[in-house]
Amino acid sequence: MKGFMYPRTDTGKSSILPPTPWHYSGELITFEYRVDPAEVAALLPEGMELADEDPGAIAFIWADWQSCSDSFEELLDPIRCQYKEAFVVIRCKYQGKTYSRCAYIWVDKDYAILRGQHQGYPKKLGSIHQTRVFALGKATPRLEKGGKFGCTLAAYDRRLAEGRFEITAEAEKPGFVNGHPMLHNRWMPAIEGNGTDSLNEVVTMSGFDGQMGRCFKGNIDFSLFDSPVEELTRLKPKEIIGGYWHEVCTSWKAGTTLARNNL
Amino acid sequence: MKGFMYPRTDTGKSSILPPTPWHYSGELITFEYRVDPAEVAALLPEGMELADEDPGAIAFIWADWQSCSDSFEELLDPIRCQYKEAFVVIRCKYQGKTYSRCAYIWVDKDYAILRGQHQGYPKKLGSIHQTRVFALGKATPRLEKGGKFGCTLAAYDRRLAEGRFEITAEAEKPGFVNGHPMLHNRWMPAIEGNGTDSLNEVVTMSGFDGQMGRCFKGNIDFSLFDSPVEELTRLKPKEIIGGYWHEVCTSWKAGTTLARNNL
Amino acid sequence: MKGFMYPRTDTGKSSILPPTPWHYSGELITFEYRVDPAEVAALLPEGMELADEDPGAIAFIWADWQSCSDSFEELLDPIRCQYKEAFVVIRCKYQGKTYSRCAYIWVDKDYAILRGQHQGYPKKLGSIHQTRVFALGKATPRLEKGGKFGCTLAAYDRRLAEGRFEITAEAEKPGFVNGHPMLHNRWMPAIEGNGTDSLNEVVTMSGFDGQMGRCFKGNIDFSLFDSPVEELTRLKPKEIIGGYWHEVCTSWKAGTTLARNNL
Amino acid sequence: MKGFMYPRTDTGKSSILPPTPWHYSGELITFEYRVDPAEVAALLPEGMELADEDPGAIAFIWADWQSCSDSFEELLDPIRCQYKEAFVVIRCKYQGKTYSRCAYIWVDKDYAILRGQHQGYPKKLGSIHQTRVFALGKATPRLEKGGKFGCTLAAYDRRLAEGRFEITAEAEKPGFVNGHPMLHNRWMPAIEGNGTDSLNEVVTMSGFDGQMGRCFKGNIDFSLFDSPVEELTRLKPKEIIGGYWHEVCTSWKAGTTLARNNL
Secondary structure (H helix, E strand, O other): OEOOOOOOEOOOOOOOOOOOOEEEEEEEEEEEEEOOHHHHHOOOOOOOEOOOOOOOEEEEEEEEEEEEEOOOHHHHOHHHOEEEEEEEEEEEEEOOEEEEEEEEEEEOOHHHHHHHHHHOOOEEEOEEEEOOOOOOOOOOOOOOOOOEEEEEEEEOOEEEEEEEEEEEEEOOOOOOOOOOOEEEEEEEEOOOOOOOEEEEEEEEEOOEEEEEEEEEEEEEEEEEOOOOOOOHHHHOOOEEEEEEEEEEEEEEOOEEEEEEOOO | OEOOOOOOEOOOOOOOOOOOOEEEEEEEEEEEEEOOHHHHHOOOOOOOEOOOOOOOEEEEEEEEEEEEEOOOHHHHOHHHOEEEEEEEEEEEEEOOEEEEEEEEEEEOOHHHHHHHHHHOOOEEEOEEEEOOOOOOOOOOOOOOOOOEEEEEEEEOOEEEEEEEEEEEEEOOOOOOOOOOOEEEEEEEEOOOOOOOEEEEEEEEEOOEEEEEEEEEEEEEEEEEOOOOOOOHHHHOOOEEEEEEEEEEEEEEOOEEEEEEOOO | OEOOOOOOEOOOOOOOOOOOOEEEEEEEEEEEEEOOHHHHHOOOOOOOEOOOOOOOEEEEEEEEEEEEEOOOHHHHOHHHOEEEEEEEEEEEEEOOEEEEEEEEEEEOOHHHHHHHHHHOOOEEEOEEEEOOOOOOOOOOOOOOOOOEEEEEEEEOOEEEEEEEEEEEEEOOOOOOOOOOOEEEEEEEEOOOOOOOEEEEEEEEEOOEEEEEEEEEEEEEEEEEOOOOOOOHHHHOOOEEEEEEEEEEEEEEOOEEEEEEOOO | OEOOOOOOEOOOOOOOOOOOOEEEEEEEEEEEEEOOHHHHHOOOOOOOEOOOOOOOEEEEEEEEEEEEEOOOHHHHOHHHOEEEEEEEEEEEEEOOEEEEEEEEEEEOOHHHHHHHHHHOOOEEEOEEEEOOOOOOOOOOOOOOOOOEEEEEEEEOOEEEEEEEEEEEEEOOOOOOOOOOOEEEEEEEEOOOOOOOEEEEEEEEEOOEEEEEEEEEEEEEEEEEOOOOOOOHHHHOOOEEEEEEEEEEEEEEOOEEEEEEOOO
């Protein structure tokens, strides 16, 4: 049986995911701010602790991507290479090392959900939008002081998050919260429904061949809204750190299992 | 950490899935036909064999569901309880017993994808439609001889399957292919990308409190179309068995692991 | 050039609308309540007045439709026959006669937008959901005392309206607000952008071959939410009249022009 | 009553369109090729003739837009400013002058449909995708020789058109078919359903403050597919002219009525 992910067949042609590596080109808008560290702690499983420094700092990030496999075929059938995501990154300490960790994430394509599951991102479907930059005209911000951007996230017909970003200056890097290797859990409950997990792993990973392009910082305004099936409003900003727009590319091939079955 | 599935938090409120049991009420249209048994064999992992009788018989099924958790809250926020699916069922023999097995499946909500993953259904997103029955007027088939229904499936902006069904008579049951306990694999590739799986289980399951309502059989016309990321056209009908429309309900709580790591 | 609506070609095959008559089969949920009559008056163009009796009564209605042309072809390609709508109906007096009038309406298909424009319904796109009734199981209300339904409307990733309805008893008819012939305007601004209209008609219409099926009344709970591009919250309930669920069919062929260019 | 387009209220706040001018910033991919001139003639109403030169030349164009009103508010709520379109442009001669004319067009937002109707574009809803250019990485073409792009159009779950474009060199302009003032009809059938039109205008228009940015030409591959409700396959390429990628901005305020009621 072939196929990186399901469905597996004798050819693997219909697998929802092609084999790694996967390549990404995108534009990101990052909202960094502080919440009560207890709210970050509430997102950490046993064995993970708050980061030593600035433990309440989190990042809410919007990303507008093209991505493809090593065949590059997806680039010519663009409904298969374009997707958007919005995600919440926290930091934690595990076995003495500081990691970034995705606490919540929404994407708008099924292959993106499945890639995320492989990597331990807790992906749901959402409707995600961020203002783009075009070269000409009045219907676009410019990449310069005063350029204004909006970001929105919705799921199940409710708006969940909304941010506005206005460029003040060029920046060295797009914040610090999402800057460590990722530390994720991969869980699958046992089919017996007995409260145990059949899959229970702590994994870490980083991309390769990453590059950062233009990067700007600026002022932000950020709001979160209620939903009966979300708990984002627990992460309302107490103190703003800042906002960032930047270009990025990366490729991803594999990660490392740090623990299995809590061992 | 609480939450049946990810994300897990101290409350579990934002888990993409509520705990089981899950309840389902729906209407299904089934297209049963025969393909070359070699095409069914190509969909079976090691350890599973073709069914002894009529091994090339398969079912392509459309389902129009409402489903909910034991809280029943989803029923009052209907975007969270309504979904559609189209799926291919084959049969196989495993450890001497005959099972039904879902080879391909498309749904239109993220929670449906995740429930399927828990159960071993290889779910993708699709656009799924089937003609409904209304009580009055000219814009509906009637549940009687001559009632005509259409079913369509698309993914990534390509139509993948199309069926037409015309009622000829009442029926005892909606075919035989989807009538056994399900036998599914639950796979998750190792994060190391080394060709091994971190999760590799053979599971079986059945619903409970199932009931069948009105059931009709009839004539069918069925077509499959190409896609660069599917292999459905390998399952083009060689011989038609028949078509069925029926009402059904079921609930689902848990299954049983039959094998793990190929043991 | 042939084609009921655009595009018009030598064949008319690609017209976004087939010729009338159009046939409809559906299920509706109606929320009737009173608002300040001044808010109804604010929705009436010159020449139309408030209804003499109960002028602040309005109806917010959800409809789950199949519809088709006289070819009935759409019924076998169900993505072309199924659509949902949510709409606000007010009443008014015009030339001494009482009419129903659609003040706001959202649908989820383009052909439904265009049919509405022909009829003078001010249609926008929305995401519309209402709980359905299935024959069996726990994931459905029953058509009897205690049966509970939810209705939601969203547009541009914001939830705009939400209603809940619980059956108390059978009913004779589904309210009174939507019970008169419709009185609509058909407007098209002049291309010169000079504030005048090229099309400016008052039209009236009714369906034919209409039938009402099962009909129930009950208690309701109803909420409206803000949006920067809507003004629905002006229509928040001051006093509840009641709620209704009913089956209906109708056909529609043509209407009558009552005035043109304000004459 | 205020509101550029419906719904009209005392405030105009909920009008599906804000007042003109409207501003556009975008990236376009153009496929120019020749068809049998008889197929172009079949798309022209009485009074319009084939262009004198190269009458069978047409353009199939994909556009990826941000657009906004003079308030610029839409740019900060990007679901309200981003849309895509795919459209067919032909040329014609009317009253001795050569015009461009949109024969078919699909967009993915309701406000875009309505703006099109005001301007005489025969807009339907579709699913439209074109490869984008990012600054970095492997998941993007570069704006240089060898850069490859894909374009797709689907409606009602059927893929209708697919094009591939590969840059060969910089270009002066993006073809010639879409280079004239537009000549459109604005039609609305009489509500009486008697085969006459209540609105029947020939209008012409051009944008203002237009600018062209980077422009490239290249080789193309182009395919059209069948649908029961389209006639695009009549426009299959007989001879390729060429392909273009370019950046553009424009603003639009008003047009001119050239004829009304065929006079």
